[in-house]
Amino acid sequence: MSDCLFCKIAAGEIPAIIVSRDAEFVVFRDINPQAPTHVLVIPLVHVASLNEATDRELLAGLLARARDAARELGLAERGYRVVVNTNAEAGQTVFHLHAHVLGGRGMRWPPG
Numbered sequence: 120m121s122d123c124l125f126c127k128i129a130a131g132e133i134p135a136i137i138v139s140r141d142a143e144f145v146v147f148r149d150i151n152p153q154a155p156t157h158v159l160v161i162p163l164v165h166v167a168s169l170n171e172a173t174d175r176e177l178l179a180g181l182l183a184r185a186r187d188a189a190r191e192l193g194l195a196e197r198g199y200r201v202v203v204n205t206n207a208e209a210g211q212t213v214f215h216l217h218a219h220v221l222g223g224r225g226m227r228w229p230p231g
């Protein structure tokens with residue numbers, strides 16, 4: 120999608136600190152980190168939000184990729200959080216499906 124920020128990051132048209140990429144997903148550092156480690160996992164294909172995601176294999180891949188990123192970033196044993204903000208009340212601001220992977224500090228529950 121031509122005016123989508125994360126499509127542009129996926130295409131390399133807007134710079135980001137890329138952690139890893141494969142044929143389906145890109146993992147990059149969040150520009151405004153909310154934890155010592157905060158990365159975003161996005162599919163290369165444009166999907167606006169979890170509500171619009173009809174491809175269950177893509178969703179499984181997103182979660183697996185978030186898990187793999189947490190492992191690669193050294194978070195697996197101590198723990199981490201995977202968050203998919205969806206629409207207004209959850210605070211979604213970028214309408215290209217993404218999973219936040221947060222770790223490196225203790226986290227409270229329930230989230231704000």
Ligand code: AMP
Nearest residue numbers: 135148149150151204210211212213214
């Ligand atoms: P959400 O609120 O769930 O839609 O999350 C969007 C996230 O994208 C926020 O955590 C932002 O800090 C992050 N973000 C926005 N612009 C950029 C950018 N250019 N590079 C990296 N992360 C970004």
Ligand code: ZN
Nearest residue numbers: 123126165215
């Ligand atoms: Zn997009």
